[in-house]
Amino acid sequence: MRGHRFSKFVPAEQGANSKFDQLFNIFQQLLLMTSGDVSEAMAWLSELDRQYKLTNDSYGVGDFFDDLKKKGYITEEKGDEGKLIMTPKSEKSIRKSALDEIFGKLKRSKSGGNHHTPHMGSGDELSSDIRQFQFGDTLDQISMTESIKNAQVNHGIGDFMLMENDLEVVEREQKTTTATVVMIDISHSMILYGEDRITPAKKVALALAELIRTKYPKDSLDIIVFGNDAWQIQIKDLPYLEVGPYHTNTVAGLELAMDILRRKKTRNKQIFMITDGKPTCLKEGIKYYKNSFGLDRKIISKTLTLAAQCRRLDIPVTTFMIATDPYLKQFVQNFTQVNNGRAYYSNLQGLGGFVLEDFQRNRRKNVK
Structure with a gap:
C-alpha cells in the first residue's frame, strides 16, 4: 500500500509585501485617475511595469489581472462588448485605501458611531457623574449601590425602605x-x-x-x-x-x-x-x-x-x-x-x- 507522498511546500506571498498587494495599491490609484476605467488603468499599469519593472519572472501583469478577477475586484459587464468594470468590493477597497492614506491611523470606534460632546444627556454610554433621580430617568440609569446606601443612611438598617429621595442615577454622556x-x-x-x-x-x-x-x-x-x-x-x-x-x-x-x-x-x-x-x-x-x-x-x-x-x-x-x-x-x-x-x-x-x-x-x- 502506497503511503503519503510529500513535496516541498512553497507558500504564496502574503501581506502588504506580496506582489499582488504592491500592484493593487498602484492599480487603485490609477483607477481614480482614470475615473474607474479598468482597461485604461491596466494599460497604464503595463506601461509603468515596462518603465520601472514592477513585476518579475514569477509574477507578471497577466497574473495580477487574473487574480483581480479571481478575488472579485473586477468583472465583465453583461452585454456584447464585455467591458471590464469594478465590483462593489473594489469600490469599498478604494474607499478604505483613501481613508488609510489620508486619515492615517484612525481606528474604528466601539461607541457605535456617535460624537462625544461636553454635555450630559440621553446618550449610549454611562459617565462617572451621579445625581439625584428625576422624573423621566430610566431604570437602567439607577445606581443601585448608591441608592441602597442612601436608604440605609436615611431609614436605618432594621426595616429596609427605599424611597424616591434615596434614588441616585448615573449620568449618560450626550452624543450627537x-x-x-x-x-x-x-x-x-x-x-x-x-x-x-x-x-x-x-x-x-x-x-x-x-x-x-x-x-x-x-x-x-x-x-x-x-x-x-x-x-x-x-x-x-x-x-x-x-x-x-x-x-x-x-x-x-x-x-x-x-x-x-x-x-x-x-x-x-x-x-x-x-x-x-x-x-x-x-x-x-x-x-x-x-x-x-x-x-x-x-x-x-x-x-x-x-x-x-x-x-x-x-x-x-x-x-x-x-x-x-x-x-x-x-x-x-x-x-x-x-x-x-x-x-x-x-x-x-x-x-x-x-x-x-x-x-x-x-x-x-x-x-x-
Missing part, C-alpha cells in the same frame, strides 16, 4: 449626529495647467465617506458636484467622477446643499466646498450668465448672499481653496467672513489633513 455635505468643483479648471486636482478631491471625499461609515455610522454624508449646474451623486459614483467642460456655478452648489441640509433633523450641519477657482456662472431661468475673465460683481453678490443665508441657518461653510492667486484669496476671505465659516488654502498634498481637522472640529459645534 452631524449632517455633512461635500461640494466638489468639476469645472474644467480642475485639470488645467497640467495639474490633476480632481483626483485628490475625489480621494478626500472617499476617505471622508469611509470614515463616517466606520466611525460615525449615524452621521449623514451627501456629495454634490457643481459645474454649470449642481447635482447630487452617490458615494459609489465617486471613483467614476470626471471633470467636464464647465464653468463654476458655486451658487447652484450652495442652493442644493442648503436644500439637502434643511431636510436633516440633526442640529449639527456643515458644508465642505473643494474648489480651485472663482464663481464664473449663474443660471437665470433657462439661460446661463457666464464670465470667466474676472470676479464678476453680479455673480459674486449672489454667492455672498447665499453665504449669509447659510449663516442664518447656522450652517458653516468650510472652503478648501486649491489655488494661491491673491484676488481669489480675497474673494474667499470675504465669503468666509460673511458666512462666519473657515477657509484653507491648501496644496493637493495637505488637503486631506485639513478636511479631517475641520470635520472633527465642526462635529462638536452647535450642540445646545
Whole structure:
C-alpha cells in the first residue's frame, strides 16, 4: 500500500509585501485617475511595469489581472462588448485605501458611531457623574449601590425602605449626529495647467465617506458636484467622477446643499466646498450668465448672499481653496467672513489633513 507522498511546500506571498498587494495599491490609484476605467488603468499599469519593472519572472501583469478577477475586484459587464468594470468590493477597497492614506491611523470606534460632546444627556454610554433621580430617568440609569446606601443612611438598617429621595442615577454622556455635505468643483479648471486636482478631491471625499461609515455610522454624508449646474451623486459614483467642460456655478452648489441640509433633523450641519477657482456662472431661468475673465460683481453678490443665508441657518461653510492667486484669496476671505465659516488654502498634498481637522472640529459645534 502506497503511503503519503510529500513535496516541498512553497507558500504564496502574503501581506502588504506580496506582489499582488504592491500592484493593487498602484492599480487603485490609477483607477481614480482614470475615473474607474479598468482597461485604461491596466494599460497604464503595463506601461509603468515596462518603465520601472514592477513585476518579475514569477509574477507578471497577466497574473495580477487574473487574480483581480479571481478575488472579485473586477468583472465583465453583461452585454456584447464585455467591458471590464469594478465590483462593489473594489469600490469599498478604494474607499478604505483613501481613508488609510489620508486619515492615517484612525481606528474604528466601539461607541457605535456617535460624537462625544461636553454635555450630559440621553446618550449610549454611562459617565462617572451621579445625581439625584428625576422624573423621566430610566431604570437602567439607577445606581443601585448608591441608592441602597442612601436608604440605609436615611431609614436605618432594621426595616429596609427605599424611597424616591434615596434614588441616585448615573449620568449618560450626550452624543450627537452631524449632517455633512461635500461640494466638489468639476469645472474644467480642475485639470488645467497640467495639474490633476480632481483626483485628490475625489480621494478626500472617499476617505471622508469611509470614515463616517466606520466611525460615525449615524452621521449623514451627501456629495454634490457643481459645474454649470449642481447635482447630487452617490458615494459609489465617486471613483467614476470626471471633470467636464464647465464653468463654476458655486451658487447652484450652495442652493442644493442648503436644500439637502434643511431636510436633516440633526442640529449639527456643515458644508465642505473643494474648489480651485472663482464663481464664473449663474443660471437665470433657462439661460446661463457666464464670465470667466474676472470676479464678476453680479455673480459674486449672489454667492455672498447665499453665504449669509447659510449663516442664518447656522450652517458653516468650510472652503478648501486649491489655488494661491491673491484676488481669489480675497474673494474667499470675504465669503468666509460673511458666512462666519473657515477657509484653507491648501496644496493637493495637505488637503486631506485639513478636511479631517475641520470635520472633527465642526462635529462638536452647535450642540445646545
